[in-house]
Amino acid sequence: MNAVAATDQTSVPAPGTVRLVANFVSFQAGWFACVLGAANNFPWLGCAVAAVLVGAHIAVCRRPLTELKLIAIALLIGLLWESLLLNLGWLDFHSGKVVAGLAPPWIVIMWALFAMTLNVSLAWMRGRLLIAALFGALGGPLAYWGGAQLGAVILVETVPALVALSIGWGVLTPLLVRLAQRFDGMRSGD
Numbered sequence: 001m002n003a004v005a006a007t008d009q010t011s012v013p014a015p016g017t018v019r020l021v022a023n024f025v026s027f028q029a030g031w032f033a034c035v036l037g038a039a040n041n042f043p044w045l046g047c048a049v050a051a052v053l054v055g056a057h058i059a060v061c062r063r064p065l066t067e068l069k070l071i072a073i074a075l076l077i078g079l080l081w082e083s084l085l086l087n088l089g090w091l092d093f094h095s096g097k098v099v100a101g102l103a104p105p106w107i108v109i110m111w112a113l114f115a116m117t118l119n120v121s122l123a124w125m126r127g128r129l130l131i132a133a134l135f136g137a138l139g140g141p142l143a144y145w146g147g148a149q150l151g152a153v154i155l156v157e158t159v160p161a162l163v164a165l166s167i168g169w170g171v172l173t174p175l176l177v178r179l180a181q182r183f184d185g186m187r188s189g190d
Contacts, residue, residue, distance in 0.1 A: 019060075023120035026053045030113040031143070034106045039151035043096030043106040050109045057116040058185075067185025071115045074176060078111025079103060081168060090161040091144070092154040107153070118180035119187075126181055129174040140169025 030050040037046030054071065061067040082103030085091040096104030118125075125132040141162045147153040155161040 020121050023057070023117055026057065027113050027117050027121070029053065031110060034110050034113075035147045035150050035152040038093065038095050038104070038106045038153075039147075041095045043104060046106045047109050050106075050113050054109075054112045054116055057120075061185040062188050063185040065185070066183050067116075067119065070118065070180055070183035070185065071112045073179055073183070074111045074115035075108060077172060077176070078108045081172065082107050085161070085164065085168075088164075089156055090164050092156055094152050094154065115176065115180070118176055119184045122177070123180075123186075125173075125177045129177065132174040132177045133170045136173025137166045137170030140173070141165040 030046075030053045033049035034043075034046030037043050037049075058064045058067055058071075079102065082091070083101065086093070086103055087101055093104050093107065096106045098105060125135065144153055144155065144165050145162065148155050
């Protein structure tokens with residue numbers, strides 16, 4: 001009888017595993033909603049999906065206000081970074097621009113999606129800032145290249161844009177990982 005109970009317990013994923021998978025899947029779903037929405041002239045659809053996913057993430061946080069601080073900081077960094085790339089002429093966006101010179105909301109809210117992974121599915125990067133830099137330097141440009149292939153973003157000059165993205169994400173990812181350590185809404189309060 002104990003062998004049956006042990007078998008049943010091992011077949012059920014641990015709550016932490018479920019949270020990691022749900023967080024990763026939520027990020028991916030939000031990314032695709034934003035990119036495909038923008039590519040098909042429905043940028044607000046992606047924003048709505050991302051807002052629901054970020055809201056659901058906040059709802060399960062142990063310290064929601066702390067996690068909201070991280071997300072707000074990531075949104076500000078994203079707005080500044082994306083707007084800089086737009087104004088330097090390395091990127092252009094297919095749809096969703098609201099204010100001239102500012103990145104469209106659909107790409108900025110993707111920074112909130114990324115921030116919600118930092119204390120869950122990407123928490124493994126804590127204390128590994130070199131790995132975080134490499135992760136950002138490779139993953140950032142790949143995400144934009146994927147977005148360009150789907151028609152949401154235009155890499156105006158492909159190579160310089162990818163180099164700028166690699167450098168920027170190589171710096172911003174470890175910065176965000178450090179901020180996530182400080183503003184960790186997933187752990188219990190002190």
